[in-house]
Amino acid sequence: MAEVAGDRDRGQLWHGRFDRGPAEELVAFTESLSYDQRLLVDDVRCSKAHVRGLHRAGVLSTDELGAVLGALDAVEMEFRAGELAFLPSDEDVHTAIERRVTDLAGPAGAKLHTGRSRNDQVATAFRHHLRRELGVIAARVLDLVETLAARAAEAGSDDDAAYLPGYTHLQQAQPVLLAHHLMAHGWALLRDLDRLGDALVRVDVSPLGAGALAGTSLPIDPVATAEDLGFGAVFENSLDATSDRDFVAEPLFVLTMIGIHLSRLGEEVVLWTTEEFGFARLDDAYATGSSMLPQKKNPDVAELARGKAGRLIGDLTGLLATLKSLPLAYNRDLQEDKEPMFDALDTVRMGLGAMTGVFRTVTFDTERMRSAADTPTSVATDLAEHLVREGTPFREAHAVVGALVRRSLDEDLDLAALVGEDPRLGAAGVALFEPGAAVRNRTSRGGAGPAPVRLQQERLAARLVSERARWSGGDGERGLQR
């Protein structure tokens, strides 16, 4: 059994109890450094708060504090410069940092891990990381909603605004303003923003000071370190603090939901850019060609937005399966929390960016939309509602119009002509066939016609202003403004 190369005396953090080094297979199977180095900057920041706490507790002298803080800064600088050399014995990022701090700061460095376990350390660093990264996601969600809102504004909401068929069951149902359709996706994404904010409240809790599972005998102050790190709250129970991964599962669900919303948006781009629909044309920068078919222009971004929802669902269900039935408190299974979350953050961030580009640059063929929407049958409901206004019960009106539609189809007759001949409908009914009338008549609040859409656009614009203010720290230290 091959032992991992390296100086055993300063290898694994836990070497003291062992009389031989770990097997290569163990190291290969259990290491997390290859991916958790993404937490390095967060872990350095949290370690600084921890050593300041140790100094306040009298565990570190002022000189030792200076030496350890300086070494932590140096580790971060080396890492950012790509100069931090990792060793095979560095099991995870926490081990690597402590080893390097001890190299640089000498005996003082060996005090870094006092009163702390990697169990509270990793949860602290991961929460710290998520506060920032979820803020970045929120800012990208807002970019996309703003783009949808801008395209909706361009599509208009006055009497000659663009409209297209609205569908249920993917069968033409009633025409809707293009602005209405675009904003529908915007509101869905704004719910995701709400969910992110809500999940962040529970991410924003410091577990630092919980130790391995039970706290410590040293006089540390978890409240003070939480404040130092800008956390909104501090853990109540050390067992819960070290074993809780709700703070990963919950935002992972939100990321998955965003991915599902992107997939639905993507599916519409796929449909709209087909020759059969012809409602939209992709910009060359956001389309791909075929290696064999020279004429092809493919919507690969939209298709991958659709396809990658599958992997996000996998990330979420994989983590939930990992968490199921775990006994308290920390179990190494929990190390499996990071890869799905990192994958989801990358997938969703890139997907949002690419779909924002698609919607920024796509060209809508509003003539084609209009002619697809202005079919005789698109006014069927308006004919029935006209009868309702004249006092006919709706169910009866529905049957009258249904019979006219059936007759026009069976006998290949013009529906408007049949309506004109019908004494219950007549000229007033025929007027409903005027192009665009069916969409102009959608007047109820939240509906698809010009009047409610104008109100909706105002409300969406106001909401976007307040969301931008709320998430303005999105690329900075904190995502959510408290």
Ligand code: ARG
């Ligand atoms: N790499 C570990 C993780 O991500 C850190 C905690 C390890 N703790 C332990 N007791 N082995 O979960």
